[in-house]
Amino acid sequence: MTKRGRLLPRTGRARLLAAALALVVVAAGLAVAGAFDSTGTRLTAYFDRAVGIYAGSDLRILGVRAGEVTSVHPQGTQVRVELALDEGVKVPEGARAVIVAPSIVADRFVQLTPAYRDGPALADGAVLPASGNRTPVEIDQLYASVTDLSKALGPDGANSAGALSDLLRTGAANLDGNGAAIGDSVQEFGKAAKTLNGSSDNLFTTLSRLQTFTTMLKDKDTDVRTAQERLDTVVGFFADNKDDLTGALKELGTALAQVKQFIADNRGELKKNVDKLVPITQTL
Template sequence: MTVLGKPLSRVVAIAVVVVLAATAVIWYVFAASTGKHVTAYFTGAIGVYPGSDVRVLGVKVGTIDEVQPEGKQVKVQMTVDRGVKVPEGASALVFAPSIVADRYVQLTPVYHDGPEMADNTSIPVERTATPVELDQLAKSVDEVAKALGPNGANKNGELADLLNTVAANVKGNGSAMNTTLKDLSKAAKTLDGSRKDAFGTVDNLQKFTGMLAANDSQVRQFAQLSQDVTKFLASEREDLGTALKELATALQMVNTLVKENHDSLKSNVDKLAAISQVLVNQRAALAEFLDNAPVALNNGVNAYDARTATLQSRIALNELNNPPILMLCKLLQNGAAGNDKIPDNVVESCKHLSKVIDGTLPLPSVAQLLEGLQKGQPPALPLPLVDVMKPAIEAGDK
């Protein structure tokens, strides 16, 4: 079978495709035109009706579709216009422009960035708010008036007495109160100028409390130890009191001793200062003594022969590296100063031996002499030594 020369099945298929496409276009147009559906739950919705506005910053962005009571709350369904972005966690507030005007629902806050509220989203009662009604305000004022009236706080005239007392205290102090308020204003400005420091202080306190929280076990242990110490001191308060009394007596005796021996103590302190200064001046020698004394004492202990009760010693002639005459002259010259027992001619002889002492005519040392004698070959003396020794011998004869 054909329709206008075309197979019937082909015509049916084309018609079905056209109908489906038209349906999709119509659905998209109507769905997009209706906008985004949002449901909010309020504790009350007085003055809110279907057709009321949905606003953002006071600008209409949608319409309320339905208002239904559900138990102790009210369900308000609304539609937000297409293209209006609402943040995901937005709140819904009922606003009353005036006492008699229709109210509207305000969505807040304004969208800046982040996730958007999806279609068919519900706003719980925790994120909604309604204004205080006039009858509720009147009821609250009536309750306050009754509480302060003759059957309440002013039953025996207490409130009247309070007001009279306040009036008497304030009377004549207007200028002082004015000055106080001005000073408080200046203080508030100062705090406002130092808000960064105040916030820094708060941050530091937060870090400190965080540190205490992180070390809670140690803090508790410290508190427990402090409590134990306090209990111990409390249990020993009698002994502690006795000790403090005895300490006070001892301090009094020390005070008396210091007063009675002031001059002696001052003299001793002055002498001690001089001795301390000597120790300071000789600290290098003291350090050397402390380094060498243990070795010397150890050598003394090792040299003592308990069997014979004697000290065993040996002269180490090999350690004498200077010639004998040189050693003798140096000893005489060092000991001649301020010593009248050494004859002058002896010192004079050493002066003539200055060439030998200065090393011009080197003489063999004691170690060299001993080594030569052991080998049977004593070291030879330098030939000019006779000429050098002659003036010294002549000076000694005089």
């Protein structure tokens, strides 16, 4: 057999192997595409920043995984985060997206809130604007805030003339020996808060009725002012005629005393006369 004859079978096997590899690659591509092709709702959420959020990060509802982040892209001064919900998962209209940082080292995730109960749901392709979404406070922001506070209260700030030091010394002197009293006050305040919490329905009902009453007064403002003016007139009349009113009341007291004495002295005769009036009254 010639050299060319020996190469032909090898060439055929190479072609078959290449075709088989191509089929494997195509099948793998289809499998991967199918794995990432979600039939669930897709949403777009905008954030002021999205530190620690990447493609593949969890999308959760009430802490339970309900999808994933598919892409994260900066867009102007905001960050656009594409979300894919699992099939069958619904989110109510008006929902918000929140980036949650469980701890400093734990992976962050996007959480949708509130959970769906009933009513209209977000449609596929809905957009959650940054104005309603929330991001966690970063540790460097917290440190910066503490630094700013310490500077504001330090010798170059509020304590430049020793005012803060004087305040602390005065406060310490006033609170010295009053720890038990302060503790009792805090406990009583806690009890009062617990009582109010247990009576929240009654409290809100009372406030609602008070609002209704104040609204009625507002609507009847003219009538209320008129009644107040008339009451002022009556009070003024009594004030201007105080002496006459006092004399009249004294005379009325004397007359009532005389009537009482007359009734006591003539009780028997009055009873007879009343008894005689009974038949006449019944006849009438």
